Amino acid sequence: MITMKSEQLLRVEGINVKYNNREVLHNLSLTFPKHQITAIMGPSGCGKSTFLRCLNRSNDLLPEVEVHGKVWLGDQNIYQPRTNIYQLRARVGMVYQQPVPFPFTIFENVVFGLKMAGQTDAKLLAMRVESSLKAAAIWDEVKDRLQEPAQALSGGQQQRVCLASVLAMQPEVILLDEPTSALDPTSSASIEQTLIALKKDYTIIIVTHNLQQASRISDQIAFMLNGDLIETAPTKTFFLQPQQPQTQDYLAGKFG
Amino acid sequence: MNLVELKSPSKEIRQDHWGKILCYAATGVLLLLLLTMMYFVFSKGIRTFTVDGVKVWKFLTTSQWEPTSTTPKVGALALISTSFLTTILAAVIAAPIAIIIAIYVVVIDTKIGTKLIQPIVELLLGIPSVVYGFVGLTMLVPLIRRSFGGTGFGILAGMLILALMILPTITSLAIESLRGVDRSYWNFAYTLGGTTWQVITHVILKIAAPNLIIAVIYGIARAFGEALAVQMVIGNTIQMPINLLTPTATLTSKLTTDIGNTVAGTLANDALWSLALILLLMSLAFNLIAKRFAKRRVKS
Numbered sequence A: 001m002i003t004m005k006s007e008q009l010l011r012v013e014g015i016n017v018k019y020n021n022r023e024v025l026h027n028l029s030l031t032f033p034k035h036q037i038t039a040i041m042g043p044s045g046c047g048k049s050t051f052l053r054c055l056n057r058s059n060d061l062l063p064e065v066e067v068h069g070k071v072w073l074g075d076q077n078i079y080q081p082r083t084n085i086y087q088l089r090a091r092v093g094m095v096y097q098q099p100v101p102f103p104f105t106i107f108e109n110v111v112f113g114l115k116m117a118g119q120t121d122a123k124l125l126a127m128r129v130e131s132s133l134k135a136a137a138i139w140d141e142v143k144d145r146l147q148e149p150a151q152a153l154s155g156g157q158q159q160r161v162c163l164a165s166v167l168a169m170q171p172e173v174i175l176l177d178e179p180t181s182a183l184d185p186t187s188s189a190s191i192e193q194t195l196i197a198l199k200k201d202y203t204i205i206i207v208t209h210n211l212q213q214a215s216r217i218s219d220q221i222a223f224m225l226n227g228d229l230i231e232t233a234p235t236k237t238f239f240l241q242p243q244q245p246q247t248q249d250y251l252a253g254k255f256g
Numbered sequence B: 001m002n003l004v005e006l007k008s009p010s011k012e013i014r015q016d017h018w019g020k021i022l023c024y025a026a027t028g029v030l031l032l033l034l035l036t037m038m039y040f041v042f043s044k045g046i047r048t049f050t051v052d053g054v055k056v057w058k059f060l061t062t063s064q065w066e067p068t069s070t071t072p073k074v075g076a077l078a079l080i081s082t083s084f085l086t087t088i089l090a091a092v093i094a095a096p097i098a099i100i101i102a103i104y105v106v107v108i109d110t111k112i113g114t115k116l117i118q119p120i121v122e123l124l125l126g127i128p129s130v131v132y133g134f135v136g137l138t139m140l141v142p143l144i145r146r147s148f149g150g151t152g153f154g155i156l157a158g159m160l161i162l163a164l165m166i167l168p169t170i171t172s173l174a175i176e177s178l179r180g181v182d183r184s185y186w187n188f189a190y191t192l193g194g195t196t197w198q199v200i201t202h203v204i205l206k207i208a209a210p211n212l213i214i215a216v217i218y219g220i221a222r223a224f225g226e227a228l229a230v231q232m233v234i235g236n237t238i239q240m241p242i243n244l245l246t247p248t249a250t251l252t253s254k255l256t257t258d259i260g261n262t263v264a265g266t267l268a269n270d271a272l273w274s275l276a277l278i279l280l281l282m283s284l285a286f287n288l289i290a291k292r293f294a295k296r297r298v299k300s
């Protein structure tokens, strides 16, 4: 049991979220195993993005939002008042749904978080740029144009530069909100490859609408409906032996 | 669809046609207005040099203004220096305050910002300059007289009134500039571990910088061209501005003071037109500088 616990880097315990007093997440609990990919699925508007934002407290940035419950990162509840949310966000990196890099150069984008954290060592920054862009599988495409504006890149490339900016912080957990929804199949495939390769160092949580994608890359799937967590299961079990009737309906294509 | 219908243009195309003509006509009127004005000021403004025989160089580098004496002298240096000095000092005071207010409104407290501060700024924007001048005359000038001695009239009073006048101008443009920075950039910086202070300095101000500079340039242009309020507090004697308490005059205040007291065709009148020419050229220059920054913004 003790070994099991160390494998659980992140654990959500009864989280509730209200926007303007309207509850959109109802008492969700879920455990994310270390160095695995968890896919969060469910129809549009069921609360996937909201749930993801609970994990690095970026819901705090929205007005009129109320979060109750606990989220354990290691042995620390990130919702306790003493939490340093700036350090937390460096440990739990997040790539937004359709991320746009800053209107700065590629290099400046990747080192952005490090510089805010006070890192000024030029050598270390350059090294981190290379390793992060490599990990995000975009190094070969941009290594000769690091001083060019990141927004001149294609959509898929921009997404990977944003991923590199997050990886440069060396987080423990990476949250991705539909990272491939706006990409063509080739770019999607290369992001998927990247995520599978990253899994050995990071715990990854990805929101996706794409059943095939979830089956290709995830180890565990959590299925949500109207703010409730309906079913959580290892990927294979989820597809082959879904327990809940709603899950079966979803797999049969009955919701969006 | 039959062929007869296709022969004549549709109603929409005809409307489009008329719309275009109207646009061209309006643009034409504006262009004509601009050209006439430039021609008018140019042709009158260069008479000082072409007809009255004053050297351009002398006009720009001396500061005696005695166009009606037996040995007439017109030197605009004191006026030009005072105009620049009051304007730049006003901008140096107003710009940082305006940007801090804008940060407060857009980032720190949007509720108080949009419900209280922004309406106040808009109200101040609409107050005519003569009111600012009157406030300066009845409150600022006596205050300066009591605190620093002298008459109270002068550059200090002028620049403070100008700073007060351009504060709402720069603030309102700065608020727009900061609002123009997409929220997604803030959020991205926050998720990379940024504090609010870092989001302001590393993201918002950095991205808005070209627009903020444009805001300040518009403020400067307004201050440079302002006549009435300045004239009321600056003292209206022509002297080189040696210190902040010197009573002196600016290009605009000299123009408003004297334009009714001169006869067309005389040196005294032509020299005033030359001052107007300098003002016109300066406002063109401010426009060009602002355009440069606008271009840079589009590129980044």
Ligand SMILES: Nc1ncnc2c1ncn2[C@@H]1O[C@H](COP(=O)(O)OP(=O)(O)OP(=O)(O)O)[C@@H](O)[C@H]1O
Pocket: A019, A020, A024, A042, A043, A044, A045, A046, A047, A048, A049, A050, A051, A062
């Ligand atoms: N900032 C907000 N303020 C108010 N309500 C919100 C806000 N963000 C989301 N909601 C509401 O919360 C519910 C869940 O939204 P959320 O964005 O988490 O859904 P989602 O599952 O990510 O949907 P999608 O697949 O379309 O991205 C929705 O009813 C939505 O209208």
Ligand SMILES: [Mg+2]
Pocket: A048, A049, A050, A097, A177
């Ligand atoms: Mg979403």
